Amino acid sequence: MAQDWFIELLKGMGRLLLHPVFYYSFIIAGVLGVSRVKRERKNFTVRAEDAYFELRQLFPLGLLVGLVISIVIIAAGIAIPFAAIVLVASATLLLSLITRVRLLTPAFTVGAAFFALIFLSGRQIDLPLAGDLFSSLDEKIYPSIAILLALLTIGEGFLILRNGKKGTSPKLKKSKRGQTVGVHEIKRLWVVPAFMLVPGSVLTLPFEWWPVFALGDNTYSLILVPFAIGLHQQVQGMLPKEAVQQLGSRVVGLGIQITLIAAAGYWYPIASIAAVAIAMVGREALTLMQRMQEESRPFYFSKKNHGVMILGILPESPADKMALGVGELVTKVNGTNVHDEHTFYEALSRNRAHCKLEVLDTNGQIRFVQRALYEGDHHELGILFVQDEKKWDSAVV
Known part of the structure; x- marks a missing residue:
């Protein structure tokens, strides 16, 4: 049994290379690095970190977060349908086209996939290589997706706490009074690869070599899914380290609240919808709250008479x-x-x-x-x- 699991884990890692978000995340991180360097050179004639800094932040800490989420998912037997994985990837690619990296958070990507599943459930839609994914969905999948969103939100908060304060970018801007002041900007993208239990043998239909394994009376496929998590924060009224720590703590707190509500979804289905809605509204509220608080404070980085x-x-x-x-x-x-x-x-x-x-x-x-x-x-x-x-x-x- 242990040997079978080990083989499945190795095969699941290889399937990461089939996921478009894995490759697309490198492009986004590269664009973030190049645009930051161009802006810093315009402001200061030099750049702070090199253009590869954002690329170096993509995976190291995300691997740890993904490992913890994978352990929870597999140990709890939380099954995520392949349709949800496809929709999360689609939401990630579509939201990235808006060029606002802050939208690439689990609250929006997984949340959008959740409500899209509700809309598409029961419809017969044939997708290339995957076939019909929506006509036979079970209502039991919705609490599982809500739990996944909650775990990823907690992981997002952890990434902000541990990595968001690293390499914040200085920036010059004009205040409302026309004075040149300084701010710090954080634009970051992380990739969290996590193993998902996909129920049934849907993945073997287009790929005969795709193995399945059994847990009790049910069959599952194991796939390593890369989840993209983005952050954009501008700090003007306090030290960037303190501002990032504050936001990270709030996101972790939001994730814990969502987890408690989502868990109730296994007994009360409406709780799953409430958990995802609270996640989407709450995450945007945290961004707006941070922005309003920053705008109400005087500029921390401004010219001083005594130094x-x-x-x-x-x-x-x-x-x-x-x-x-x-x-x-x-x-x-x-x-x-x-x-x-x-x-x-x-x-x-x-x-x-x-x-x-x-x-x-x-x-x-x-x-x-x-x-x-x-x-x-x-x-x-x-x-x-x-x-x-x-x-x-x-x-x-």
Whole structure:
């Protein structure tokens, strides 16, 4: 029995390569990386992370989330019909065409598939390679799909908490008063591959080599399905790390609430519909709440009279090695008070071999950092400041 399961798991992994979302996610992540680099170069003449950063975030943490979801799905015997998998993939591809990555969340992709199944159930529709998937659907599938949505929403919150704060992108924009201010933008796409138990032998119809196995009196196919999860958040009134943590915690809380409601769907079918509807409305409400809260706060990254605010740090630069952080305020350079990027540069140029900075950290505490500057170091320090676009001097110091 254990050997059969192991063989099925290996075959299920191979089936991942048949799923279009697996390939499409690389395209979306690549587009996100290229567009971010172009915008950062426009604002600062340099980019923070390279264009492959978003591609590197696609799978590592998503594999862990997918493993946990797979264990829960298989251990609980939660069967997901192949029709739902097809519709989730279709919803993912269609929503991605709107070019808003935030719509690629389980609440919308799985939620749209859920209500599409209700509409298509009982209809005879022949699909290429798959045949008729909707005419013989059982009502028992709806609580299972609602549970899957809840698990993916909890996984989404975990991804935001653990990975969303990594590599947030600095950005310049104009305030309502016409002043140049800084914000941080997070555009991220994750892929969560999770094993799904597909009831029946529907997958063997177009593919004779597609194996099935039995659990009790029922037969199942095992398939590794990639679920795309997107995030788009713009932070202007607080530290990006704190804003991302706040959103992640709220999404996890929403996922837990959906799980409790969806579980009741096995006894009360209407609860499954309620759970999915709450997921879709609740996830959009969290986005709107975050946006309204940000707009009500003053800009965190704006020009200060008593120092220069650090908007971003270039990776592997001297500033990065000096452990300078986003949101900190540099008040003195080599003993000289600084109030903008130009005075910072002048004070730094007085000693090209060594720099000493007085920094006001995000807790309001003063600390001193210093470092010798060597030939071959990143040009200047690698700090991104809030400054006017296309200014005569460099945006990176």
